[in-house]
Amino acid sequence: MKITQKFLATTAIGLLAMSSVVYADSHATHPETGEALASDQTFTYRVGDESPSYDPGVVEDTYGAEVVRDLFEGLYNQDAAGNLEAGVALSHNVSDDNLVYTFDLRDDAKWSNGDPVTAGDFEYAWKRAASPELASPYAWYIELMSLENAAEVIAGDMDPSELGVTAIDDTTLEVRLSQPLPYFAQMVTHGTTFPVHQATVEEHGSDWTLPENIVSNGAYVMTEFVPQERIVRKRNEMYWDNDNTIIETVVKLVIPDENVALTRYLAGELDRTDIPAGQFPRLSEQYPDQAMSVPEACSYYYMFNMREGAPEEIQDPNVRKALSLAVDRDVIVNNVLAAGQKPAYTFTHWATAGFEMPDVPMASMEQAERNEMAVELLEEAGYGSDNPLTVNLVYNTDEGHKAVAIAISQMWKQTLGVETNLSNQEWQTFLEARSNGDFEVARGGWCADYNEASTFLDLMQSGSGYNDSKYNNPEVDALLANAKTADNPQADYDKVEEFIAQDTPIIPIYHYAADYMYSANLEGWPFENFEQNWYSRELYKIAE
Amino acid sequence: MLSFIARRLTVAIPTLLILVVLSFVLMYTAPGGPFNSERPLPPEVLANIEAKYGLDQPFWKRIAVYIHGVIFNFDFGPSFQFKNRSVNDIIAQGFPITLTYGFWSFVVAVTVGVSLGIAAALRQNTWLDYLAVGISIGAQVLPNFVMAPILLLVFTLWLGWLPGGGWAGGQWQYLVMPVIALSTSYMASIARITRSSMLEVLNTNFIRTAKAKGLPTRRIIWRHAMKPAMLPVLSYLGPAFVGMITGSVIIDIFFSTGGIGQFFVNSAFNRDYSVIMGITILVGALTILFNLIVDLLYAWIDPKIRY
Numbered sequence: 001m002k003i004t005q006k007f008l009a010t011t012a013i014g015l016l017a018m019s020s021v022v023y024a025d026s027h028a029t030h031p032e033t034g035e036a037l038a039s040d041q042t043f044t045y046r047v048g049d050e051s052p053s054y055d056p057g058v059v060e061d062t063y064g065a066e067v068v069r070d071l072f073e074g075l076y077n078q079d080a081a082g083n084l085e086a087g088v089a090l091s092h093n094v095s096d097d098n099l100v101y102t103f104d105l106r107d108d109a110k111w112s113n114g115d116p117v118t119a120g121d122f123e124y125a126w127k128r129a130a131s132p133e134l135a136s137p138y139a140w141y142i143e144l145m146s147l148e149n150a151a152e153v154i155a156g157d158m159d160p161s162e163l164g165v166t167a168i169d170d171t172t173l174e175v176r177l178s179q180p181l182p183y184f185a186q187m188v189t190h191g192t193t194f195p196v197h198q199a200t201v202e203e204h205g206s207d208w209t210l211p212e213n214i215v216s217n218g219a220y221v222m223t224e225f226v227p228q229e230r231i232v233r234k235r236n237e238m239y240w241d242n243d244n245t246i247i248e249t250v251v252k253l254v255i256p257d258e259n260v261a262l263t264r265y266l267a268g269e270l271d272r273t274d275i276p277a278g279q280f281p282r283l284s285e286q287y288p289d290q291a292m293s294v295p296e297a298c299s300y301y302y303m304f305n306m307r308e309g310a311p312e313e314i315q316d317p318n319v320r321k322a323l324s325l326a327v328d329r330d331v332i333v334n335n336v337l338a339a340g341q342k343p344a345y346t347f348t349h350w351a352t353a354g355f356e357m358p359d360v361p362m363a364s365m366e367q368a369e370r371n372e373m374a375v376e377l378l379e380e381a382g383y384g385s386d387n388p389l390t391v392n393l394v395y396n397t398d399e400g401h402k403a404v405a406i407a408i409s410q411m412w413k414q415t416l417g418v419e420t421n422l423s424n425q426e427w428q429t430f431l432e433a434r435s436n437g438d439f440e441v442a443r444g445g446w447c448a449d450y451n452e453a454s455t456f457l458d459l460m461q462s463g464s465g466y467n468d469s470k471y472n473n474p475e476v477d478a479l480l481a482n483a484k485t486a487d488n489p490q491a492d493y494d495k496v497e498e499f500i501a502q503d504t505p506i507i508p509i510y511h512y513a514a515d516y517m518y519s520a521n522l523e524g525w526p527f528e529n530f531e532q533n534w535y536s537r538e539l540y541k542i543a544e
Numbered sequence: 545m546l547s548f549i550a551r552r553l554t555v556a557i558p559t560l561l562i563l564v565v566l567s568f569v570l571m572y573t574a575p576g577g578p579f580n581s582e583r584p585l586p587p588e589v590l591a592n593i594e595a596k597y598g599l600d601q602p603f604w605k606r607i608a609v610y611i612h613g614v615i616f617n618f619d620f621g622p623s624f625q626f627k628n629r630s631v632n633d634i635i636a637q638g639f640p641i642t643l644t645y646g647f648w649s650f651v652v653a654v655t656v657g658v659s660l661g662i663a664a665a666l667r668q669n670t671w672l673d674y675l676a677v678g679i680s681i682g683a684q685v686l687p688n689f690v691m692a693p694i695l696l697l698v699f700t701l702w703l704g705w706l707p708g709g710g711w712a713g714g715q716w717q718y719l720v721m722p723v724i725a726l727s728t729s730y731m732a733s734i735a736r737i738t739r740s741s742m743l744e745v746l747n748t749n750f751i752r753t754a755k756a757k758g759l760p761t762r763r764i765i766w767r768h769a770m771k772p773a774m775l776p777v778l779s780y781l782g783p784a785f786v787g788m789i790t791g792s793v794i795i796d797i798f799f800s801t802g803g804i805g806q807f808f809v810n811s812a813f814n815r816d817y818s819v820i821m822g823i824t825i826l827v828g829a830l831t832i833l834f835n836l837i838v839d840l841l842y843a844w845i846d847p848k849i850r851y
Contacts, residue, residue: 053627155588206628229802264708428576
C-alpha cells in the first residue's frame with residue numbers, strides 16, 4: 001500500500017514536471033489573444049514607500065495590499081472591470097433574511113507548502129484579524145463587514161471565538177452578519193479577509209511573513225525582502241491556477257522620489273511608475289502609448305468647520321454656498337492639474353459602482369451663472385466691498401495642494417472680493433488640528449475603502465469619526481441609515497448629495513485620477529478597475 | 545592616555561542620556577502620533593494598539609522602561625510603523641548598507657582631497673594649483689542633492705552604464721553613484737583645508753631649516769610637513785565621517801539603497817517614536833566616538849598635545 005502511494009506520488013511529480021515544460025513552450029504565445037510573448041516575463045514596478053506590514057490581517061496601505069493580493073487569495077477576486085470572480089470560493093448562498101452567507105470553497109486550492117486551503121484557514125484568519133491580541137489597525141474592517149459580534153470581539157468584551165464566522169467543513173464557510181449588508185460579497189476581495197496559514201503564524205509569530213518563513217496561497221510567493229529597497233515574488237507552483245500565470249517574477253522597488261523613478265523608468269529599469277504632478281500633459285504627448293490616466297477612487301474637497309464656537313461667518317449656509325459656487329472646477333482640473341481629473345459637484349466619485357450622478361443644480365450651470373449666484377448669496381449674508389469677508393484656509397504641506405489653494409483663493413478674491421489667509425501644516429500637525437476643530441476651512445481627501453457610494457457618504461453622518469466638519473443633519477443620518485438595508489439605495493444617496501449641495505458642509509473640488517507610465521509591452525492591466533485592484537497573474541509582456 | 549579615554553567616556557554617558565531624554569520629550573510633544581491617520585482608528589482598535597505598544601502608560605513610566613530596555617537589554621523597542629520589525633532589526637539591516645558606501649565615500653574623499661590639496665600647495669600659483677582649486681570650488685558648490693540627479697541623468701539615462709538605484713547586496717555598480725555623490729563636497733573641503741594648512745606649514749621656520757640643511761624635498765614633505773599639516777584636516781575628518789555615514793539621508797532616499805537614512809526621515813514624519821530614538825542614539829553615539837578618536841589621533845600626530 002505504502003509503496004503504491006509512493007509510486008503514485010513519483011508519477012505525479014514526473015507528470016507535473018513534464019507539464020511545466022510543455023507549459024513553458026506553449027506560452028510563447030498568449031493562450032487567449034495569440035500575441036507573441038516576451039522571453040523575459042519580469043514585471044518591475046515602483047512604490048513610494050515601504051509598507052508597514054505584509055500580513056493580510058494587518059496590512060493597511062495600498063502598496064502593501066498590492067503585494068498581499070499577489071501572495072494570498074481570498075474568497076473572491078476582482079476581474080479586470082472590478083466584478084467579482086471566483087477565488088478560493090466558487091460561489092455563495094445568502095439566507096432569506098440576508099444575514100447568513102454560506103461560501104462554497106474549491107477543493108484544489110493549496111498553500112505554497114502543499115497543504116490544502118480550507119474554510120478553517122479563513123475562520124482562523126478572520127478571528128485573528130479582529131482579536132485585540134493582534135491589535136491590527138485594520139480590525140475595524142471586520143467591524144465594517146458587520147460580522148456578528150465584531151465590535152465586542154475587537155473591544156475585548158467577547159472572545160474571538162464568538163465572531164460570526166464558522167467553518168462548517170473544509171469547503172464550506174458560514175458567515176453571520178449583525179445586519180444585512182448589500183455589498184458584503186464585494187468586501188471579501190480585501191486583504192484583511194484573506195486566509196493565513198495557522199501553523200506558520202503560530203510557529204514564527206510576527207516574523208511569519210519573512211521570505212524564509214512565509215507560506216501563502218496566492219499566485220506568487222515572496223522570495224526576497226529588503227526593507228525600503230525591494231520585494232521579489234516568484235510564481236507559486238502550488239497555486240491552483242498556476243498554469244494560466246504568465247509573469248514569472250514580480251519586483252517591487254521602493255523609490256521615494258517620483259522624478260527619480262521616472263528617470264529610471266525612461267532608462268528601462270521599470271515597467272510601471274507614477275507620473276509626477278504637472279508632467280502628464282508633456283508625457284502623454286511624448287509617449288501616448290505609455291502615459292495613462294485612470295480614475296482613482298478618491299475625492300478632493302474643502303471642509304468647513306461647523307462646530308459650535310467655530311468662526312461665525314462660515315456658519316451661514318449662504319456664505320458656504322457662495323464660496324463653493326465661486327470655485328471654477330474646470331480651471332482647477334484643466335489648468336492647474338491637467339492630468340485626467342474630473343470636476344466634482346458631488347462628494348461621491350463619479351466612477352463609483354452602481355452610483356449615478358444625481359442632478360445637483362450647480363453641476364448644470366455655467367460658471368458665469370454660478371459666480372452671479374455666489375455674489376448674490378454673499379450679499380444676502382451681509383458681506384460686500386464695505387464689509388469684506390476673510391477666511392482662513394489650511395492645507396497639508398504639498399506643492400499640489402498649494403497650487404490648488406492659491407488658485408481657489410484667487411477665484412474667491414476676483415469673484416467675491418473675499419480675502420483668504422493661506423497656511424500649510426505638516427501632515428501629523430494638520431490631522432490633529434483638523435480633528436480638534438482648529439480650523440476654518442481645511443483641505444480634505446477621501447479614498448474609497450470599497451466600491452460603493454456609502455464609503456464616501458458615511459463621512460457625512462453626524463456620528464462618523466471621519467466627519468471633521470462635524471456636519472450634523474438628522475435627515476442625512478436617517479437617509480444613510482436607511483441606505484444600509486435598502487434594496488436600491490441610489491434614491492437615498494441622491495438625496496444625501498442634494499443635502500450636501502444645499503447645506504455645503506464641504507466644497508467638492510475634483511475627483512482623482514491616477515497617472516502612470518506603463519511599459520509599451522506590458523499587457524493585461526485592468527484600467528477599467530475603479531479601485532485599481534490589479535493582480536500580477538493577469539499581466540503579461542508581449543515580444544517587442 | 546588611558547585616564548583621558550576613561551574621563552571622556554564618563555562624560556559621554558551623561559551626554560547620551562541627556563540626548564535620549566531631550567529627544568524623547570521633544571518627540572512626544574510634537575503633535576500627532578504613530579497611529580494618527582486621515583481615517584482615525586475606532587477607539588477600541590486604537591486602545592488595543594496603544595496597549596500593545598505601551599502608549600497607555602504615563603510618560604515617566606514610558607521613558608523609564610525605554611531607558612531600562614536600552615541599557616540592560618540593548619533593546620530599542622519595536623517599530624510602531626513596521627508592524628513586525630524591531631528597531632534593532634531596522635538598524636541591523638540598514639546601517640551596514642549606509643556604512644558601506646559611507647566608508648567608501650570617506651576613502652575617496654580623503655584620498656582625492658588630500659592629494660589635490662598637497663599638489664596645489666606644492667605648486668602654488670601654477671596651473672596645477674589653479675586646476676586643483678578650481679576643481680575643489682566646483683565640487684564644493686555641488687552638494688549631494690545636486691550631484692545625485694546629475695549623475696543619474698548622465699550615467700543611467702544617457703549612457704545607460706549604471707543602475708539608477710537599489711543595492712543588490714552591495715555590488716560595485718550600485719555603489720558608484722552614491723559614493724561619488726556623497727564624497728564630492730567633502731572632498732572639496734578636504735582639498736581646501738589641506739592646501740591652506742600645507743602652505744602655512746611650508747612657510748614655517750622648521751621647514752626652512754630643513755631646506756637649509758639640504759634635505760631632499762620628498763623627505764621634507766613626508767617626514768616633516770605632512771604631520772602638522774594634517775592636524776586641521778583631521779579635526780574636520782571626525783565630524784565628516786559621522787556626517788557621511790548618518791547624513792547620507794539624501795543619498796539613501798535618492799538611490800533607494802535601503803540604508804537607515806530613509807528610515808530616519810520617514811520615522812520623523814510618521815512619528816515612529818522608537819525608530820527616531822534608535823537612530824538618534826546611534827548618530828549621537830557615533831559622533832561622540834569619532835570625536836574621541838580624532839582627539840586621540842591628535843596626540844599621536846602632534847607631540848605638543850598631552851592628555
